[in-house]
Amino acid sequence: MKIKMNFITSLCLFFPAILLAQSPVSGFMKNKGEGAAVVSYSYEKYDKVFLVPAEIDGVPVFNEVSVSSISLYGEFGITDNFDVVVNVPYIKAKGSASEQVLANNGFENERKGIQDFQIFGKYRFKSFGFEKSKLDLIGALGLQTPLGDYKANEGIQSIVAIGNQSTSFTAMGIAMFKTNAGVFTSGQLGYSIRGNDVPNALLSELKIGYAASKFYVDAFIANQLSDKKGTDILQEGFTGFFPETRVNSTRIGLNAYVPIYSGIGLTGGVNSYIAGRNLGKATGFYGGLAYSF
Amino acid sequence: MINKNILSKMLLAVVATFTLVSCETESNYEEEVPSIANIAVSNAGFSVLEAAAVQGGVAVVLSNNNPNDASGDYTVFAPTNDAFARLGLNEETLGVLQTPFLTNTLLYHVSNGNLLGNAIYGGGSSTSVLGLDRRFIERGNDTFINGSKILATNINASNGTVHVIDKVMIATGVDIVQSAIALQSSQVFTSPELSFLVEAVIYADLAGALTASAGSPSFTVFAPTDQAFKDLGTALGLTFTVPADIRQLPKDLVATVLLNHVIGNNGKFTSELNAGTVTPLGGEDLTLGAFTNGTLTVTGAGNAQAANMVIPDVQTTNGIVHVIDRVLLPNLN
16 A cells, blocks of 8 residues: 555656756655656746846836746656656747837747756665654755757847756755655755856755545745855846846745546646746646656 | 654754745845846836837946946936837837937936935036036926936935936937938938938038037027928928928028027027027027926917927037927018
């Protein structure tokens, strides 16, 4: 029963990830030879921006920006204690500037393409069994690198860029505590070293949820704190190169999964940035189809 | 077992504490002072200025400290959306301006260092980063920079000071003739303007008189738009389609009419003009209407209707040009 529960819950956690503050790795592990593949669609939109010192109403030039993506996600258990996670998103960012404003500036409303390839290895290095619960300690290492040749250096146009064209390395520690009744909570803390002048960032996430054979649900709060060497948009040091801005964020959200038939299930969730720095105040949702084996 | 339980709870507590402490909150930075660019972007009343700053390429400049002043500061006289609207300009229509002209126009609103409100007084002046001076003028209880009323002063920015004005300031950096030619040759608007006026000045051999030279006088010039000349043609029973059509009129007549638009008074901004009469070089008085909302009407002795200023207060090197929507006629009888 416990194995079954882990198996199901491990399918479903982390899809909208890539642009997003939510971590691509969870505290659930695959058994050896087992895996999951997910195709998901996500959509988020913002018309307010967290700038310093205050939030502004209306995205400069583009008024409102929506970001939609289709992601392919896979996770596979190499051993019972070592999983590999990969993710590739195709992203479309779309502004709402009028034709006239676009013509005035030589801008375009849309940027789209394959963004970054992301791969994580995660290793459960310690597991504590208790009477009615279990604590796993997991370490994860990840690489994210641009797959597409999308542009990140188009000045103000890059308000609708789909990524930072940056290669990053992330190390992460995860503590996962779950009870036999299905309630679980996990915390993760990581640090990401980033290229292309993107400030390095401290990442953290706290999640609480319920995982049973018939469904899975969790709520999370995720943070990114960028190094202070990053610049603030339209403040001293800003050069018009958005990747070097200091992006902080606090995002909350819900994720859910229901199995449908023979390893196939549906996943979905909602999420919203509740605070941030140099970031669109986006709210979004996602849905996806998961297949596990 | 107990130890492990404690360990697990401690671990989660550490992560939980960290996650919550690392939450991004406004209090982390709400004490920071916005830059001049940030003020424009944050304030709905400056949305056209914001768009102009993006289009004109000065948004990044005004985000940063001023490298050309020891204080690191700029002073910006920021036109409101209403100020742009006076010229028919908004986020959408800014494209009628050539980008270099827009950039220079924005920079004419900027000076090095902090010029605070208490240092702004009638009779004083300030040099813009373009190198061109702006004049301060007192009128009643109001203070003007050129023809623009200062609506608010001393908005503090991380890289300087912002004052709010009710009109966009325009300076060409060249003399009256060259300014008109700049409009005629589409260096200001993307389509030509004042092309009939330029043609008329050349036809009437007045270009020399209006060209700046050492010791030459400065003027106030009322410059009729192309449409104003076309309307005049219609009123005269002629058809003015292209500028050369002005040559259907006798040269002397054109010269007389043109001289009716030029006042040898050192060049006055609207803020310095009053209701009453002024005498142009042509000799027959023009009548100025009341100073209302920053402009005045002007009527020639031969006009049935007053002309309105469509672009007031254009500073040139030898005078001030007010673009008007009607040709000012002397008594031609």
